[in-house]
Amino acid sequence: MRFDVLTLFPGLFDGYLQQGLLKKAIDAKLVDIQLRDFRDWTKNKHRSVDDTPYGGGPGMLIRCEPVFDCVEAVQSEEQQPGRLIMLTPQGRKLDQGLVEELSTEQRLLLLCGRYEGFDDRISQGLKPLEVSAGDFICNGGEVPAMLIIDSVIRLIPGVLGDEMSARDDSFSTSKMSAGMLEFPQYTRPREYREMNVPDILLSGNHQAIAEWREEQSLERTRQRRSDLLSGSDPLPEHGGND
Numbered sequence: 001m002r003f004d005v006l007t008l009f010p011g012l013f014d015g016y017l018q019q020g021l022l023k024k025a026i027d028a029k030l031v032d033i034q035l036r037d038f039r040d041w042t043k044n045k046h047r048s049v050d051d052t053p054y055g056g057g058p059g060m061l062i063r064c065e066p067v068f069d070c071v072e073a074v075q076s077e078e079q080q081p082g083r084l085i086m087l088t089p090q091g092r093k094l095d096q097g098l099v100e101e102l103s104t105e106q107r108l109l110l111l112c113g114r115y116e117g118f119d120d121r122i123s124q125g126l127k128p129l130e131v132s133a134g135d136f137i138c139n140g141g142e143v144p145a146m147l148i149i150d151s152v153i154r155l156i157p158g159v160l161g162d163e164m165s166a167r168d169d170s171f172s173t174s175k176m177s178a179g180m181l182e183f184p185q186y187t188r189p190r191e192y193r194e195m196n197v198p199d200i201l202l203s204g205n206h207q208a209i210a211e212w213r214e215e216q217s218l219e220r221t222r223q224r225r226s227d228l229l230s231g232s233d234p235l236p237e238h239g240g241n242d
Helices: 021-027 062-073 096-102 121-124 141-153 206-224
Strands: 002-007 032-037 083-093 105-111 131-133
Touching: 002 021, 002 062, 002 141, 021 032, 021 141, 032 096, 062 105, 062 121, 083 096, 083 121, 096 141, 105 141, 121 131
Parallel strands: 002 032, 002 105, 083 105, 083 131
Antiparallel strands: none
8 A cells, every 4th residue: 555645844754664563564565655745846946835824814824836736746656646635633533434444545645734734725626535633733744644654554454463453453343342442451460469360361262252352342432432332232232132
């Protein structure tokens, strides 16, 4: 899968691309990430990409010309132009459902804003999918772009050592307890500071363990994120007749 990151600060990604699962995925050619600087598409000697907003107001806006030229040039590099995404606090909130949707794409172009944002004609003309990392403001779109990359690559076959890891993640829509928080997990030692691993996990009864995990997922969601349960059907009780 290819990601094209369009940004004013490509250097922010230098360390990020050299760490963990992402680096392994890049080395294995499962993921290709290309960094693009809007300034490379400017036509003035100062390579400036911003200007003051019409009507007054604080800050600067990213101008149309370098963004349109950058996007169109990058899209033309491949037969598949890719899905264009603009990172903005006004967009659709990023959640696991959207991550799963994006993971089916062959190519994503990520538009990272800065300053007071983009000239609105960029959204009008390029018609990107506008995505927000949440109800808060970042200094720019680079960190939200990293969130998209980090979450999407987990769903690319071969990136994770165990494909079940992604299926059982919190909010995953592919597991039985779809959209809920992940169940609690434990490893050695069996007892630590008078806290014990639940006996069921040591029983070897895989069906009972699966049922316990579903119940724990539901209970944890009720306690910590009850909003995720609104409008959804409760999990079926185990042991009953269908």
